[in-house]
Amino acid sequence: MQITNLTFKNFMGYKQLTLPKKMKEFPKGLILVSGKNSYGKSTILEGILFAFFGPKIFRGRNASSFITYGESKAEITIYFTVDNVKYNIYRKWSRTGATTTKLFEWVKSSYREVEKFDIEKFFEISTEQALNTVFVRQGEVEDLANKKGADLREMIINLFRLNIIDDALAFLDKESKNAKFNKEKLERKRVPIDRIKKDIAGVELENSELEKKLIENIQAKKEHEKQISDFPSDDLISRLENLYKQQNIHEEKYLAYRNDFQQKIKSTKLNIVDFEPIIKINEKISLLIKEENDVKSQKETLDKRREATYKGIGKTNGRIDDCKKKIKKMEKSLLFTKNENNTEVAQCPTCQKELTKEHYDDMVDEFNKEIAISQEKVKSITKIIENLDLDINGKQSKLDNVKEQITMIQGLRNDYQNYQKKALDFDEAKKGTNVFLAEHKSKFTDVSPANIKTLSNEKKSLITELNTISKESTENQLKITGNLKEISDLNDEINYMNNLEKEIGEFEIEIDHINKAKEFVRRFVTEYMVVKRLVKNIAMMTNKYIKNFTSGQYSDLVLDLTGTKKTGLSLKIKDNFNGVHESVEVLSGGDKTALGIALRLAISELMSKIRPTKESPKKNPKIDILLLDEPLAALDETRRERILEHLIKSKTFSQIFLITHTSIPTNINAHKIIVSKDHTTGISSAVFQREKIAIETLLNS
Known part of the structure; x- marks a missing residue:
């Protein structure tokens, strides 16, 4: 990746800024950003990050704090290339919080808007990872050398995107929670099988009584039908x-x-x-x-x-x-x-x-x-x-x-x-x-009017009784059928409860397996990932820089497990003057800063070369630039010269923007952005100066 141009409008102290001017582009390699304190050097690097990742990179600040005083909105455009394709990203935001973000791609002869995009997916790096790798804030180099124990281990895990392990643990936690939830859900459904068998016995007893009653009803029905048949027909009686x-x-x-x-x-x-x-x-x-x-x-x-x-x-x-x-x-x-x-x-x-x-x-x-x-x-x-x-x-x-x-x-x-x-x-x-x-x-046995009335009433009474018996028989038959179905359902419920018990047992086994898997993953990250692979490679990479950065006094960095549970890391370095590995705590402030820069360069370089695990993303982040804010402040001129020479020659990063307000050694030839400020208006400005001596000449020297 290479940043070629940038444009600020009403962004913090910059009313209008275009770098470089006259349709020129930023070159690859080291670009120094120099100027006095509070002139707006850091603002240039913050503007680049702001364009790429938005205001969430600055926690605790509202959008209006990035807008020049007296203006209603701010705009930033960053031009860059990725994989030999030209892009530019545009951001606009107002004091009300309304924002506009657009990504454009150079197609044939003009820029065309990319309709739908996710900037983190586009660069294949999260905002958090970018802040920890691409951007080094003022004072963070010293802090890196001073990190201890679990904090250092956690930083390495985050930098190398080992959050896939956290995702695995989160997934296992979710699976465990789901398994427990499903187990509890099944347990709430569980009914004692003895109770179901008791219910079956009760229903069978009821059916036995109903069948006896059904036989009685059949006999009574026959008797009533015989008596009714002895009566004259309803038509004759009527x-x-x-x-x-x-x-x-x-x-x-x-x-x-x-x-x-x-x-x-x-x-x-x-x-x-x-x-x-x-x-x-x-x-x-x-x-x-x-x-x-x-x-x-x-x-x-x-x-x-x-x-x-x-x-x-x-x-x-x-x-x-x-x-x-x-x-x-x-x-x-x-x-x-x-x-x-x-x-x-x-x-x-x-x-x-x-x-x-x-x-x-x-x-x-x-x-x-x-x-x-x-x-x-x-x-x-x-x-x-x-x-x-x-x-x-x-x-x-x-x-x-x-x-x-x-x-x-x-x-x-x-x-x-x-x-x-x-x-x-x-x-x-x-x-x-x-x-x-x-x-x-x-x-008719008796044709008297009184008897005919009695005869009619008797027949109606017998018919009513017959209907009642028939209705009762039908209801009993339906009850018997329903009870038989209930018995079948209860037997199915017994089978279901047996299967439920089996499923609950399977969930208990699954929960136990998940807990063991979580413990294994935690130990795997601590003992294998960090110690046996990443820590070893970080130490090897750091050793390439540290001896040169400390004028040969220190080399052979060692990182090892620390803490009672072996979940932290400790840093030791060999003092070549006495031949002993000592804790970095004994280093001077300048040596610690040199160690911090070496660690940062080693980590960033390592991220572009290896995958910590087979499951790590096969593609490394597309952002291979470094934004360094005052990393040399605590170093003497000799160390500054050695580090700058290394950064000029480094091919690990396509571009390095380095802010410094300290004097630059005279033999260091690098491109510069010179920042100035109008003290009457408070408006900052900057110009780009391309180094006259070709960087390629320096690289080959």
């Missing part, structure tokens, strides 16, 4: 029962109509012989109707006479009123005065002739006489009308009496006819019953 019922109804109606007729005739002068034959009473009704018509005709004649007489008295009263009006009119209209003859006269308003008082009095007398005559006539007519009223009322009384007799006799005639009809209906009903009995009497 027909005879209905005939008796109809006969009884007709008899009740006949008696009711007869009694009603007899009661009514008692209140009259008639006798039943008057209705026998019926023509006699019809003749009597005809005579009464003729009498009614005669009386009605007489009354109508009297009514007409009375009406005419009323008209006559009306005319007479009219004449009386007319005379009275004339007298009254004359009194009002005539005004008598004396004339020259001293005679009282008045002018007639009608004819305008003079009318004497004497003449006027004569006229009034005539009118009064006429009134008297008319009044006498009224009295005579009134007497006639009163006599007519008496005659009319007499005729009306007689007419009412005749009508009442007609209505009463007609009602009795109707009652008599109905009574006779009901008698015929009753006779017909008896006749129908007798015809039926004549045909079917032999099928």
Whole structure:
């Protein structure tokens, strides 16, 4: 892998940064990042890691802390090649936490976005592993040389991705948990077999009782069927029962109509012989109707006479009123005065002739006489009308009496006819019953109505009992069948419980095997993986560097098990001045730093060459660069020179970005990124300087 270009926009102290400029690319080999403290050297390495793995590489910091003050978002683009293919990765994030990540691949003549990608799978390295191998933070080199016991062992396991063993242990833990869960699940289902056998015995006993009852029901059913067969058919019983019922109804109606007729005739002068034959009473009704018509005709004649007489008295009263009006009119209209003859006269308003008082009095007398005559006539007519009223009322009384007799006799005639009809209906009903009995009497032991009712009830009772017996038999048969199935199910349950016991035993064996396997894996990692393979190879690789880094004083690094359970590692190194292996605790600070760098280089180099186990990934991480932050701070100039010379010549890593604020030996020729800072704005900037002397010349020197 080779990083070729990078672009920062509003990333921490960098407002705008493009390295290298003018379409140039970073070369392979060692690139020194130099500048004063707090200028932003580490930011360049952090930006590279941030682009590849996102903000999770910086735990405890929020996204806004990576954005330049006063800006709303930051952007980073890193251009790189992997397996001779060009890529660039782009990240953008805002203060709200919204992020955008895109990976582009160079295809033919342009970059095309890779739609779906997982960056850890793409580089074949986890973020945690990258931080432990690719990136060496300030102070971590010294810390590596000072790691002790289990911490050192744990670091080696993590660096070499021996978490496959942890995965194996986790898998075994999961399998153990599942096995225990399944075992407990089966144990919750377990039922004592003796209890199941007891249940079977109870069901078998119940079936024995049901079978006895079933035999009893079969016998009772036969007896009931025999008794029912001795009875007449339901149709004959029903027909005879209905005939008796109809006969009884007709008899009740006949008696009711007869009694009603007899009661009514008692209140009259008639006798039943008057209705026998019926023509006699019809003749009597005809005579009464003729009498009614005669009386009605007489009354109508009297009514007409009375009406005419009323008209006559009306005319007479009219004449009386007319005379009275004339007298009254004359009194009002005539005004008598004396004339020259001293005679009282008045002018007639009608004819305008003079009318004497004497003449006027004569006229009034005539009118009064006429009134008297008319009044006498009224009295005579009134007497006639009163006599007519008496005659009319007499005729009306007689007419009412005749009508009442007609209505009463007609009602009795109707009652008599109905009574006779009901008698015929009753006779017909008896006749129908007798015809039926004549045909079917032999099928009945007793044909009396009371017995037929009892017979019907007895047969119905037997049929109900038979149905109950049949229902009970069916239910018992179903119970027996159900119990047989239950017995079969219980026997299956016994077999299931036997298999369950076997499965529980198998789970117990499996759990025991898993526990033994876990112990074996733990011992395997401690005793074999770490000691017999990785530790030996790490020591061999480190020995290539340590003698040169310490000016020949130290060599032959030894790593061995430590601790009561032999789960940790201890570091010892040979002091060539006295020939004794001593603990690294006695080393000076500079020697420890040199040892730490040697260990780091050895571990990183070893990771690119071997697989700790057959199950380890066949492909090594695609990221074969190193990002070193101030690893030389504790070293003197000689050690710095030796280490830098080694890094320049190293072909293990395609690129090494090394941050330093210490002076660089004059004979060290390396590419540089020079970082500066504007103290008025706080904005950092950087430029790339390619080493004029070709690195290839140095490698061959």
